Amino acid sequence: MIDPAVLDSRNARARAWFDALRDRIVAAFEQLEIDAPAELFPGEPAKFELKPWVREAGGGGVMGFLRGGRFIEKMGCHISLVHGTFTPEMAANMPGADKDPRFTATGISLIAHMRSPKVPAVHMNTRFLATQTGWFGGGADLTPTLDSQRSQEAPDAVTFHAALKGACDKHDPAWYPDFKARCDEYFYLPHRKEPRGIGGIFYDHHNSGDWERDFQFTQDVGEAFLDVYPRIARGRMHEPWTEADRREQLIRRGRYVEFNLLYDRGTMFGLKTGGNIESILSSMPPEVIWP
Amino acid sequence: MIDPAVLDSRNARARAWFDALRDRIVAAFEQLEIDAPAELFPGEPAKFELKPWVREAGGGGVMGFLRGGRFIEKMGCHISLVHGTFTPEMAANMPGADKDPRFTATGISLIAHMRSPKVPAVHMNTRFLATQTGWFGGGADLTPTLDSQRSQEAPDAVTFHAALKGACDKHDPAWYPDFKARCDEYFYLPHRKEPRGIGGIFYDHHNSGDWERDFQFTQDVGEAFLDVYPRIARGRMHEPWTEADRREQLIRRGRYVEFNLLYDRGTMFGLKTGGNIESILSSMPPEVIWP
Numbered sequence: 001m002i003d004p005a006v007l008d009s010r011n012a013r014a015r016a017w018f019d020a021l022r023d024r025i026v027a028a029f030e031q032l033e034i035d036a037p038a039e040l041f042p043g044e045p046a047k048f049e050l051k052p053w054v055r056e057a058g059g060g061g062v063m064g065f066l067r068g069g070r071f072i073e074k075m076g077c078h079i080s081l082v083h084g085t086f087t088p089e090m091a092a093n094m095p096g097a098d099k100d101p102r103f104t105a106t107g108i109s110l111i112a113h114m115r116s117p118k119v120p121a122v123h124m125n126t127r128f129l130a131t132q133t134g135w136f137g138g139g140a141d142l143t144p145t146l147d148s149q150r151s152q153e154a155p156d157a158v159t160f161h162a163a164l165k166g167a168c169d170k171h172d173p174a175w176y177p178d179f180k181a182r183c184d185e186y187f188y189l190p191h192r193k194e195p196r197g198i199g200g201i202f203y204d205h206h207n208s209g210d211w212e213r214d215f216q217f218t219q220d221v222g223e224a225f226l227d228v229y230p231r232i233a234r235g236r237m238h239e240p241w242t243e244a245d246r247r248e249q250l251i252r253r254g255r256y257v258e259f260n261l262l263y264d265r266g267t268m269f270g271l272k273t274g275g276n277i278e279s280i281l282s283s284m285p286p287e288v289i290w291p
Numbered sequence: 292m293i294d295p296a297v298l299d300s301r302n303a304r305a306r307a308w309f310d311a312l313r314d315r316i317v318a319a320f321e322q323l324e325i326d327a328p329a330e331l332f333p334g335e336p337a338k339f340e341l342k343p344w345v346r347e348a349g350g351g352g353v354m355g356f357l358r359g360g361r362f363i364e365k366m367g368c369h370i371s372l373v374h375g376t377f378t379p380e381m382a383a384n385m386p387g388a389d390k391d392p393r394f395t396a397t398g399i400s401l402i403a404h405m406r407s408p409k410v411p412a413v414h415m416n417t418r419f420l421a422t423q424t425g426w427f428g429g430g431a432d433l434t435p436t437l438d439s440q441r442s443q444e445a446p447d448a449v450t451f452h453a454a455l456k457g458a459c460d461k462h463d464p465a466w467y468p469d470f471k472a473r474c475d476e477y478f479y480l481p482h483r484k485e486p487r488g489i490g491g492i493f494y495d496h497h498n499s500g501d502w503e504r505d506f507q508f509t510q511d512v513g514e515a516f517l518d519v520y521p522r523i524a525r526g527r528m529h530e531p532w533t534e535a536d537r538r539e540q541l542i543r544r545g546r547y548v549e550f551n552l553l554y555d556r557g558t559m560f561g562l563k564t565g566g567n568i569e570s571i572l573s574s575m576p577p578e579v580i581w582p
Contacts, residue, residue, distance in 0.1 A: 074581075074582075190563070191565075192568070254575065257548060258552060261553050262552050262562060272482070277483070284545065285581065286582060288578070290576065290577060290579075291365075291577060
């Protein structure tokens with residue numbers, strides 16, 4: 001059982017980290033908007049809109065939206081610190097919730113859909129959840145929209161995986177293969193028999209017994225994401241695309257929608273239990289086709 | 292318990308009805324493609340493509356697709372006659388399947404997404420399902436995409452409801468209010484607190500004890516649909532629309548996707564149990580935005 005004062009301090013530190021990471025992500029992605037070449041991406045660079053929200057059942061956060069950008073077609077980056085009481089059904093499946101169903105959770109979640117089919121979509125989400133015990137969870141995964149970029153050997157895939165491996169290996173060389181496998185297993189569309197993207201890492205119920213170490217790991221995942229994704233996006237920023245590429249991207253986005261609404265536990269759970277619709281559904285791609 | 296020879300005969304008659312209805316639907320919708328005015332709907336009229344499919348677990352059917360039409364943007368109209376064995380979990384919830392989990396099912400399902408935002412999308416589906424007992428189920432519902440057409444008092448809603456009421460009232464005046472209420476309850480998005488469209492009728496486990504009467508009712512529902520929807524579509528065929536109307540339509544289609552992937556039992560069941568992806572997902576709208 002966590003001492004309440006210790007829990008308060010941990011939540012405050014985790015939330016402060018997520019806030020600071022969000023600020024740096026906003027700055028980095030707004031810079032991408034500014035730096036994208038005008039001949040491929042006409043118009044004015046877009047900026048994030050930050051919007052506080054209050055959760056009726058306790059807590060709240062700040063939603064961040066970038067819509068209709070010239071380089072970033074749609075992006076959400078949200079922070080939350082919420083508290084509440086699990087229903088008996090949920091408590092039964094949550095470590096440390098069997099005697100006392102109260103919980104706190106703080107985290108950051110991000111999804112970016114890019115205008116160019118050459119630039120992969122990306123998702124990152126990390127969180128600290130506490131009941132009478134506590135753990136970190138989250139990960140990051142990359143979704144290139146063109147088949148030619150969707151192998152494990154594709155340059156962006158290699159770059160993305162290397163960055164996340166670096167974050168894991170600083171802590172334990174056994175983590176990366178485990179978390180990569182869990183990501184591949186999770187971001188998979190059984191009805192299509194195909195992966196959502198090229199993967200990344202996914203971890204949950206992560207509690208090594210050393211909170212400081214686990215918090216540092218989640219920070220390292222955030223740092224790795226912030227380092228690697230803008231590098232990948234910049235590397236593709238000057239590449240033109242064809243109508244056929246755009247069509248392939250819009251079809252691929254349909255698979256993204258199918259995954260999020262049919263299988264994503266966070267989305268389904270949030271939508272069916274009165275979560276914040278605006279932030280949950282900000283993951284939906286801006287434009288999609290099912291021809 | 293149904294005598295096997297009787298069941299075979301009922302399945303054959305139901306399947307023959309669904310086949311004949313499909314042929315008439317195909318003819319009626321291809322005529323809409325032909326008759327739509329060229330100034331609003333440029334290009335050549337599209338035709339249906341019929342494509343047989345075989346179900347690995349037993350049976351099969353014929354899928355019908357109309358894609359990229361000038362008036363009908365995307366439409367699927369599928370026939371099936373399948374047989375198999377329910378899993379124990381499913382058998383537990385199916386009348387007549389507790390002692391013998393074998394089943395047969397034959398039906399027609401249709402979804403049409405129209406190019407003009409002024410012309411509502413529509414769904415119709417009827418089926419005959421048999422275990423050791425048997426019943427009909429299905430219905431039809433209308434989804435206008437513009438807010439101005441989405442009230443119960445809107446002319447198309449009034450027309451659509453009147454036609455289905457006519458089909459019900461021929462059999463029992465108590466049915467229509469019941470089946471309309473079930474439709475409103477089923478085609479509802481709790482996370483949006485909004486209906487999918489303006490409703491229609493929805494019935495299931497429909498077995499009055501008189502198979503001929505129940506079969507006649509399902510035929511009357513098909514006839515009502517075939518009469519009323521083309522009338523509604525023709526009534527709007529000459530109305531121009533604005534960019535803002537099209538945008539509203541594409542956003543509304545996003546809600547249609549959300550409903551089908553989050554809540555529609557048929558879609559979720561089919562996708563998660565190895566159904567025919569191509570026909571199940573032909574319900575997805577051709578172009579969608581989540582701005």
